[in-house]
Amino acid sequence: MEAFLTWLAMGKYALYVWSSFGLTVAVVLLNIHWARRSFRDASEVARRRLAMRRSDQ
Amino acid sequence: MMLLEARNLHLWRGETHVLRGVSLAVQTGQCLQLTGPNGAGKSSLLRVLCGLLLPAEGQLFWRDLDCTRELGPLQRECAYLGHLSGHKAELSARENLAYLCGLRRRCSSNDLDAALEAVGLAGAAQHRPLRQLSAGQQRRVALARVQLQRSTIWLLDEPIANLDIQGQELFHRLLASHLKDGGCAVVATHQPLSVSESALVRLELQA
């Protein structure tokens, strides 16, 4: 347990190291969410266009 | 001789499918009249033909050469008259013409005189800023420009709009002499064109 605490302390740089890694992971997750949402919105646009074309014919 | 040919032009503006596989051909001495309701794509088609607008699909040929990607040859021989006159209100008719035509071919001051007199703009009117001329007169200056450019093909979008009776007669005369000299034209208008049946080709665009 004690070793875990010293590791966590990162030699008095804990705040900087952990916030850096935290921020990176957050940005990675944010990008994944953005990408999925953009794909979903785009397929929605395509679906609407298909529906409109079907109603035209 | 085949001058301008378009094959299977497609164009979308936003969600509307403006040009749906339009094809056309214009021979020497022929005039193609574009008709169709507003928003049917007449203006868009003209802008595609003169290379202002790139079609999503389809091909353009000028003198049997594929010019879809390389529009230079077509543009050097075409005169386009759209809704915008391309003239500056602060400049006079002569200054506007000298600039727009001078960029394409050298124009002497007699050329300018001849072109402006041909459209009924003489003497002091040539030197007054366009701002002081009526809409009809400004339209005539635009016709003078099209004529002075000595282009093989005229692409005209509603050229007869806000022209008085004499103005319309003037336009028909200019068009007739242009066709007689071996030129060709694509004109978007609903008014009848005084062009002989043999030289007239019609294209109706659906909404």
Place this chain on the structure above:
Amino acid sequence: MSGTPSLFEMARLQMVRDLRLALRRGGEWLQPLVFFLVITTLFPLTFDSQLSRLRDVAPAALWVSALLSSLLALELLFRDDALDGTLEQLAVSGTPLSWVLLAKTAVHWLLTGLPLVLMAPVVAGALGAPYEAIPGLLLPLALGSITLSLIGAIGAALTLGLRRGGVLLGLLTLPLTVPVMIFGAGASVRIIAGQSAAGPLYLLAAVAVLALALAPLAIAAAVRINVE
């Protein structure tokens, strides 16, 4: 085709027409120059009126004000010609668009860039630059203003036809003007300090030549796209 005009005739036609237009529109072309004076007078007011201390900030004041005034004038460079169809006619005419638009940008430089370059040394004197250094300031500003006009013209062409192009024009072009600002201000600092500014001047000239060669291609391509 003896009828086709040479490149110089085209450039002359374009420049004569644009100069005539600018002069007929009254003092509109003067506004960026007055704007330049206004900005530079802010520096003593906000920094320190002590000439000896003001000297440190003089290069920054000159170059930042020159950049902002040049950008201000550029926004209208293509806007009027786009609205009344002149750009359309140029795009359709088959004439070399990049050359004609370069002539147009040259007129903008003559009306905004050059006057700025001529006024800047006087302003530099007011900002504490030693009098013997003032003539030296002309060269970096001249070279820098050429590149600023060209980069700004690319921005103006890219934001053609956008409702609120002004802010976006600044956002797009400012990062691109960083090399000019660094080398320009670097040269001015050395000139004011009386040292030789050969290094930054050569770099400034190199950037200017690069801009002169490549910018017109980008400007013409952007105008062709935005004139659709």
Place this chain on the structure above:
Amino acid sequence: MTWLWFHKLASPPHFYRIAGRWLPWLGWSAAVLGVTGLVWGLVLAPSDYQQGEGYRILYVHAPSAWLSTFTYTTMAVSAAVGLVWRMNVAHSVSASCAPLGASFTFVALATGSLWGKPMWGTWWEWDPRLTSELLLLFLYLGYMGLRSAIEDQTRADRVCALLAIVGVVNVPIIYYSVEWWNSLHQAPSVMKFGKPTMPASMLVPLLMMFAAGTLFAATMVLMRARGEILRRERVGTWLEAAVGESVALTGEKR
């Protein structure tokens, strides 16, 4: 043979299907590499004799900085391909790069500043690398601003492609001018992590993080690009199948 490959990739349905097949592989290999790299870098790698544990920020800072420039170059290259050969697929890829590039430029800036605080004692130092990253962020924001300002899709593609090309020509010049400017003022720079020889136990996780970052970027770009292709597709009969399948993928009830 290569020309055929390039030509096949140009057709939207083909690119859409191939990207779809590659996505899971890219995604999972990025995840695996990323996790192992992180764990290795945080736990197993020895501490640095100078900076102690603080140097571990390097394992996220360096890959982000690399991604910011790598993504911009990819954006510019696909933009150029899109403009020259008028390929919607290339424009779709180019449009997908900007948000990813901008976010990793921000990460590079933030982690650089977080690394700088313990070393220099200030949150922000006009260090040449950080300054260039900041300018790159402005380029990204300019690109995204221009893209959102133009409604028409095809025009936005072509104007933004032009901006990306103008930008990529300027990036090396900006980087050089900032370096030249820095040499005047000699700001202390601890970012010089080009140590002569980095022990393997430190270097391997770093390389893994670089690989993971690149694979992650590829996954994100391809996922977005598939969407952008759907958004630009007007006539393809394959759209029916693609849209149907995407409904299953995203679990939409509609």
